[in-house]
Amino acid sequence: MSLEEPKPTDVGETPDGNVDYAELEALLGDAVIGREEHVNAPAFVVRPDEVQQALGALREEAGFDYCSCVTAQEYEDRYESIYHLKKYDDPTQEVGVVVPTTRDEPVSQSGEAVYRTADWHEREAYDLVGIEYADHPDLRRILLPETWQGHPLGKDYNPEKPQVVPFREHANPLEPDQRGEGSESDTMFINIGPHHPATHGVLHVETVLDGEQIADVEPDIGYLHRCEEQMCQQSTYRHQIMPYPDRWDYVSAGILNEWAYARAAEDMADIEVPEYAQVIRTMSAELCRIASHMLALGTFALDVFGDFTAVFQYAFRDREVVQDILEDLTGQRLMFNYLRLGGVAWDIPEPREEFFEKVRDFLDGLPKKTQEYHNLITSNEIFQLRCVNTGELPPEVAKQYGATGPVARGSGVDIDLRRDDPYGYYEELDWDVITEDGCDNYSRVLVRMREVEESAKIIEQCVDLLEEWPEEERTIQANVPRTLKPDPDTEIYRGVEAAKGELGIYMRSDGTDKPARFKIRSPCFCNLHTLREMTEGEYIPDLIASLGSLDIVLGEVDR
Amino acid sequence: MSSEQEIHDTVSTQEARMGDGVDNRFNSKLREAFGSSPFILTKFDKFMNWVRGSSMFMLQFGIACCSIEMIHTYAIKHDLDRFGAGVPRASPRQADVIIVPGTIVSKFAPRMKRVYDQMPEPKFVVGMGSCTISGGPFQEGYNVIKGAEEVIPVDIHVPGCPPRPEALIYGIAKLQERVANGETSPVTVKPYELEQFGDLERDELVQHLADEIDEDDLVMRYNWANSP
Ligand code: SF4
Numbered sequence: 212m213s214l215e216e217p218k219p220t221d222v223g224e225t226p227d228g229n230v231d232y233a234e235l236e237a238l239l240g241d242a243v244i245g246r247e248e249h250v251n252a253p254a255f256v257v258r259p260d261e262v263q264q265a266l267g268a269l270r271e272e273a274g275f276d277y278c279s280c281v282t283a284q285e286y287e288d289r290y291e292s293i294y295h296l297k298k299y300d301d302p303t304q305e306v307g308v309v310v311p312t313t314r315d316e317p318v319s320q321s322g323e324a325v326y327r328t329a330d331w332h333e334r335e336a337y338d339l340v341g342i343e344y345a346d347h348p349d350l351r352r353i354l355l356p357e358t359w360q361g362h363p364l365g366k367d368y369n370p371e372k373p374q375v376v377p378f379r380e381h382a383n384p385l386e387p388d389q390r391g392e393g394s395e396s397d398t399m400f401i402n403i404g405p406h407h408p409a410t411h412g413v414l415h416v417e418t419v420l421d422g423e424q425i426a427d428v429e430p431d432i433g434y435l436h437r438c439e440e441q442m443c444q445q446s447t448y449r450h451q452i453m454p455y456p457d458r459w460d461y462v463s464a465g466i467l468n469e470w471a472y473a474r475a476a477e478d479m480a481d482i483e484v485p486e487y488a489q490v491i492r493t494m495s496a497e498l499c500r501i502a503s504h505m506l507a508l509g510t511f512a513l514d515v516f517g518d519f520t521a522v523f524q525y526a527f528r529d530r531e532v533v534q535d536i537l538e539d540l541t542g543q544r545l546m547f548n549y550l551r552l553g554g555v556a557w558d559i560p561e562p563r564e565e566f567f568e569k570v571r572d573f574l575d576g577l578p579k580k581t582q583e584y585h586n587l588i589t590s591n592e593i594f595q596l597r598c599v600n601t602g603e604l605p606p607e608v609a610k611q612y613g614a615t616g617p618v619a620r621g622s623g624v625d626i627d628l629r630r631d632d633p634y635g636y637y638e639e640l641d642w643d644v645i646t647e648d649g650c651d652n653y654s655r656v657l658v659r660m661r662e663v664e665e666s667a668k669i670i671e672q673c674v675d676l677l678e679e680w681p682e683e684e685r686t687i688q689a690n691v692p693r694t695l696k697p698d699p700d701t702e703i704y705r706g707v708e709a710a711k712g713e714l715g716i717y718m719r720s721d722g723t724d725k726p727a728r729f730k731i732r733s734p735c736f737c738n739l740h741t742l743r744e745m746t747e748g749e750y751i752p753d754l755i756a757s758l759g760s761l762d763i764v765l766g767e768v769d770r
Numbered sequence: 771m772s773s774e775q776e777i778h779d780t781v782s783t784q785e786a787r788m789g790d791g792v793d794n795r796f797n798s799k800l801r802e803a804f805g806s807s808p809f810i811l812t813k814f815d816k817f818m819n820w821v822r823g824s825s826m827f828m829l830q831f832g833i834a835c836c837s838i839e840m841i842h843t844y845a846i847k848h849d850l851d852r853f854g855a856g857v858p859r860a861s862p863r864q865a866d867v868i869i870v871p872g873t874i875v876s877k878f879a880p881r882m883k884r885v886y887d888q889m890p891e892p893k894f895v896v897g898m899g900s901c902t903i904s905g906g907p908f909q910e911g912y913n914v915i916k917g918a919e920e921v922i923p924v925d926i927h928v929p930g931c932p933p934r935p936e937a938l939i940y941g942i943a944k945l946q947e948r949v950a951n952g953e954t955s956p957v958t959v960k961p962y963e964l965e966q967f968g969d970l971e972r973d974e975l976v977q978h979l980a981d982e983i984d985e986d987d988l989v990m991r992y993n994w995a996n997s998p
Contacts, residue, residue, distance in 0.1 A: 355913065356877045358979055363912045370912045371995040375979055378880035378964060378988040405878065406862075406885050412832055413878055434878040435834055438911030445910070454907065461835035506838070527845035534842075545839060545932055766834055 221274030250703035254307025259319035266325040278326035280732035282717045283336030290317040321347040328613035339364040354433035405434045412765030436769040443729035448695040457546040460767040463502035464710040469550040475705040475716040485686040488554035493636040494673035497666040502533040503710035504659045507762040514759035554688030598653035602745040602757030613737040616712025621655035623648040628708040652760040735763040823950035829865035830858035834872025836899040836932040843935040862888040873901040874915040880990045886922045897924040900931045964988045
């Protein structure tokens with residue numbers, strides 16, 4: 212695009228990049244029956260039978276092309292689904308669409324026709340809360356077993372009730388081809404997982420093969436659904452929730468996840484975090500990102516090369532170093548529990564010089580190591596054969612599915628909340644957002660490898676800052692009351708850039724010290740949804756490579 | 771005595787390894803057991819136990835957060851293989867130890883039971899982390915099994931959330947010790963079993979599900995009310 216031509220603004224967008232909600236309301240017309248103020252952005256209350264029309268208008272005309280999350284909840288008198296919409300170009304432009312339904316007949320129109328990603332989100336809402344979506348293509352349970360009775364996050368769920376869970380083996384894997392009348396070939400059904408070395412955890416992929424080619428895949432999730440949202444809803448804001456985020460994306464991304472909760476809760480309760488603590492947070496979060504990307508790299512090499520040797524072991528060697536540093540800082544190797552609302556748990560360990568030296572040693576060694584990885588992996592011909600042009604995910608499709616993180620950036624979608632919706636200390640530092648245009652497995656791996664280098668840059672700058680920080684100004688925590696009780700009916704949705712993409716938290720307070728609704732928007736959940744688009748028509752080994760390059764963590768997919 | 775003197779007085783590594791004479795150069799436990807003749811008399815059972823404990827094949831089985839630390843235990847630095855309990859096997863039919871590293875939820879328990887059933891006897895189970903003891907931090911979850919012992923018998927529990935790799939190694943070493951000594955795991959009562967749907971007691975829930983589940987489908991029935 213030429214520079215002279217100003218970017219055309221969408222309906223409801225002011226020239227300086229803000230949202231004009233009055234104009235949006237006019238755009239939606241009769242569909243709107245009210246307006247709510249959430250802390251992150253205003254939300255329109257929309258009639259349950261006008262959902263598609265409202266979402267369609269917001270998407271097509273107002274440019275909200277990113278449905279980041281669908282939150283469902285039950286009130287005393289109604290059910291409610293909230294669609295949190297954003298723009299890929301500028302994620303600070305947000306709007307919510309609130310769809311209330313009655314308790315007697317909790318049916319609202321599905322948003323799936325507008326945003327593909329709503330498919331899984333609505334299935335989850337149906338599964339856990341019990342809202343039904345009209346016109347949904349495939350409304351069945353997603354996390355809990357099909358035979359489950361009741362909706363556990365609903366108000367009248369009885370957790371004491373017994374449940375029966377079937378274990379079915381597939382009777383006949385061979386089926387006549389269902390696609391064409393005259394076709395002679397049979398298809399074959401294969402279960403991959405839930406116990407399988409290439410599924411990165413307990414994922415079950417139901418695959419239908421036509422010869423060697425994949426005719427259909429369907430990820431079946433929920434084998435690690437350990438009620439994270441319920442756990443957070445029964446814990447107090449101030450102290451009890453913080454350990455749980457560590458266990459969502461447990462591949463050492465702990466501090467990144469903790470930050471998601473910290474950011475949402477701090478914005479909700481209006482807590483100002485001291486600058487010094489922000490620098491420490493930024494540094495430790497990026498260390499986590501390196502550890503997490505290293506694991507992605509190691510396991511991906513394991514998937515593609517199929518052995519437990521060099522690359523895998525090297526990646527784990529480097530992870531050990533990072534984990535050592537993080538252990539010095541936080542006291543734990545994996546479940547850090549280091550952030551606190553309003554700051555961090557404690558300062559850099561004494562002697563500080565020693566800690567900084569350790570970090571610097573690691574950073575100094577990193578370029579050589581990345582070179583080694585490039586020699587071993589990305590410039591390896593076999594690897595390239597396996598990964599270049601396989602598992603393609605065009606940018607438009609990625610956006611439809613709400614993909615974020617390295618998966619989106621590997622498809623050339625330039626989104627990174629650290630830059631676009633800045634928090635922490637990122638704004639003051641000098642670093643770049645990495646994108647690759649290949650849209651294939653190879654690009655996604657490259658993005659991660661290059662992001663490690665960017666993270667190293669960020670850490671280095673943070674260490675410089677911390678070293679120079681005057682001793683009297685080292686405040687690690689703001690003054691936060693012992694029990695936190697945000698005003699009743701405060702609602703917020705906030706995301707941060709975690710290792711896998713946008714990790715968002717929706718919270719609603721009811722005036723007590725525990726959230727009334729706590730919803731986790733997991734990047735892996737949305738990224739995994741793209742699997743079918745990436746693999747249909749490809750071969751089985753490409754499916755394994757694609758799954759590896761998505762870098763999912765089942766703890767976060769299932770929550 | 772000066773410290774230098776002390777160093778000279780201690781036995782050098784080489785000497786220690788050589789033992790008393792050339793004949794005894796490897797000085798291994800086995801050698802010692804052999805004595806002067808190349809034969810040993812032992813009970814076959816005892817021999818087998820010793821063999822079993824010294825070469826354990828682990829199942830490559832990841833569930834949740836604990837599996838990350840489990841991979842670290844296998845990988846560089848901690849290198850579990852040093853203790854003869856090394857390279858993980860991808861197939862349960864080749865494995866004799868299963869480490870259960872994580873939270874077990876309702877949908878996964880029947881699958882885990884099946885994987886366990888597919889392992890050849892004798893088989894051993896190491897429960898890793900608080901989740902396999904009681905459900906850990908997710909104990910109150912509506913979907914979480916309160917410990918691996920509800921489904922399969924467990925020989926060794928390694929507590930922690932997650933246990934450090936060192937702790938897991940200790941747990942496995944303890945298991946090796948027990949296996950070598952021929953100790954069997956205590957009999958545990960497993961409340962949850964895979965059974966045919968048709969065999970379940972015909973209560974309200976079973977009646978309700980009768981159209982959805984075939985008589986001979988395998989199912990697991992959870993009684994959350996009397997869970998620990
Ligand atoms: S014990 Fe802790 S670390 Fe291990 S699986 Fe459970 S929650 Fe995760």
